[in-house]
Amino acid sequence: MSDSTVYRASTTAPVNIAVIKYWGKRDTALNLPTNSSLSVTLSQKSLKTHTTASCSSSYSGPDSLLLNGEPEDIQSSKRTQACLQLLRRFRKDVEAKDSSLPKLTDMPLKLVSINNFPTAAGLASSAAGFAALVRAIANLYELPHSPTQLSLIARQGSGSACRSLMGGYVAWRAGSSKDGQDSIAEEIAPVSHWPEMRALILVVSADKKGVASTAGMQTTVETSTLFKARAEEIVPKRMALMEEAIQAKDFPKFAETTMKDSNSFHACCLDSWPPIHYLNDVSRAAMNAVETINRRAGELVAAYTFDAGPNAVIYYEEKNEKLVAGVFRYVLQAVTGWDGEYGSNIPLNDRGGLEAKTVMTLKSGVSRIICTGVGGGPEQTDEHLVDERGQAVKV
Numbered sequence: 001m002s003d004s005t006v007y008r009a010s011t012t013a014p015v016n017i018a019v020i021k022y023w024g025k026r027d028t029a030l031n032l033p034t035n036s037s038l039s040v041t042l043s044q045k046s047l048k049t050h051t052t053a054s055c056s057s058s059y060s061g062p063d064s065l066l067l068n069g070e071p072e073d074i075q076s077s078k079r080t081q082a083c084l085q086l087l088r089r090f091r092k093d094v095e096a097k098d099s100s101l102p103k104l105t106d107m108p109l110k111l112v113s114i115n116n117f118p119t120a121a122g123l124a125s126s127a128a129g130f131a132a133l134v135r136a137i138a139n140l141y142e143l144p145h146s147p148t149q150l151s152l153i154a155r156q157g158s159g160s161a162c163r164s165l166m167g168g169y170v171a172w173r174a175g176s177s178k179d180g181q182d183s184i185a186e187e188i189a190p191v192s193h194w195p196e197m198r199a200l201i202l203v204v205s206a207d208k209k210g211v212a213s214t215a216g217m218q219t220t221v222e223t224s225t226l227f228k229a230r231a232e233e234i235v236p237k238r239m240a241l242m243e244e245a246i247q248a249k250d251f252p253k254f255a256e257t258t259m260k261d262s263n264s265f266h267a268c269c270l271d272s273w274p275p276i277h278y279l280n281d282v283s284r285a286a287m288n289a290v291e292t293i294n295r296r297a298g299e300l301v302a303a304y305t306f307d308a309g310p311n312a313v314i315y316y317e318e319k320n321e322k323l324v325a326g327v328f329r330y331v332l333q334a335v336t337g338w339d340g341e342y343g344s345n346i347p348l349n350d351r352g353g354l355e356a357k358t359v360m361t362l363k364s365g366v367s368r369i370i371c372t373g374v375g376g377g378p379e380q381t382d383e384h385l386v387d388e389r390g391q392a393v394k395v
């Protein structure tokens with residue numbers, strides 16, 4: 001009699017926002033970066049992907065993925081295929097050592113995934129998505145691999161995903177070997193080391209969809225005259241500075257390095273040909289506001305950073321909540337999101353000395369606020385998105 005058991009495992013995985021940016025690949029097939037990067041994992045209360053991995057010999061193949069209720073074409077996604085192949089290979093090793101284990105590798109996979117935030121907000125959904133996919137399948141296959149070992153797999157789905165397998169403060173070491181075996185992520189400090197780190201995200205609506213990061217970074221590698229110095233000299237020095245800042249919980253040093261690195265990344269984008277513009281007037285108003293807040297405080301109490309889009313992520317320490325987030329709360333009172341995770345505690349400040357034009361631009365361009373902070377890595381859960389009969393659960 002054939003076994004029709006539905007095997008299931010579920011996890012949630014966080015978003016991470018880099019403070020030293022990954023931008024550029026030295027090997028596109030293996031997804032190896034030109035430089036190391038470092039990120040802060042964000043709390044899953046505000047942003048997470050929830051994924052159930054299931055398999056059963058009763059499933060009619062091929063492997064499938066339902067993302068936010070829509071089927072995704074994973075058959076033609078080389079990146080997803082690379083992850084699935086590697087995970088099956090690892091499971092095969094486990095099965096080879098213990099013949100009593102069910103042969104899960106022979107069964108089709110049914111993957112169901114949901115984000116607790118709109119994918120369209122441009123908030124690193126691929127990082128949380130691939131981290132959750134890899135973690136959920138590793139749980140299903142009962143792989144003994146550590147998060148760092150699994151980061152080798154997630155990296156091949158999306159580079160930044162390898163940093164979402166861990167919580168707190170995470171470095172992705174670029175590595176130098178051709179096969180990428182040393183291109184791995186590692187937690188450099190847990191959440192408990194510096195739990196006071198907060199992140200205020202200003203979601204900015206873009207007029208049009210920007211250049212996708214995979215294509216954008218290739219254009220930069222091929223054409224930017226600034227890029228070589230960034231990858232070879234500037235980032236290695238900054239990685240060391242950033243690690244020191246985090247170990248010492250030195251916010252001014254963390255902030256200066258974060259802002260300089262975001263600016264260096266966007267300068268390389270602008271220096272690419274054709275030029276790549278991710279920042280818009282609202283992003284620049286957010287930078288201006290942070291600079292004004294810092295000037296008024298007489299020290300660096302806030303740090304902005306921007307990924308491949310106009311959204312601003314502003315890091316600050318809890319003790320400076322009023323000085324930083326309180327000003328944005330005053331200016332953006334009418335915007336939704338202040339009732340979120342840390343938002344409701346933020347005391348209202350004054351306008352913070354921001355120029356009228358900055359205030360106007362922020363008011364008209366910020367569509368949503370997310371008040372979050374540093375958080376932990378993936379969490380296993382019994383809330384399955386596939387029922388015992390193998391049907392996707394309606395959510």
Ligand code: DP6
Nearest residue numbers: 018021022158159160213214307308
């Ligand atoms: C600007 O990880 O999305 O967010 O590896 O091609 O999937 P692929 O790129 P992706 O790039 C993210 C770039 C960034 C900076 C960062 O997160 O470090």
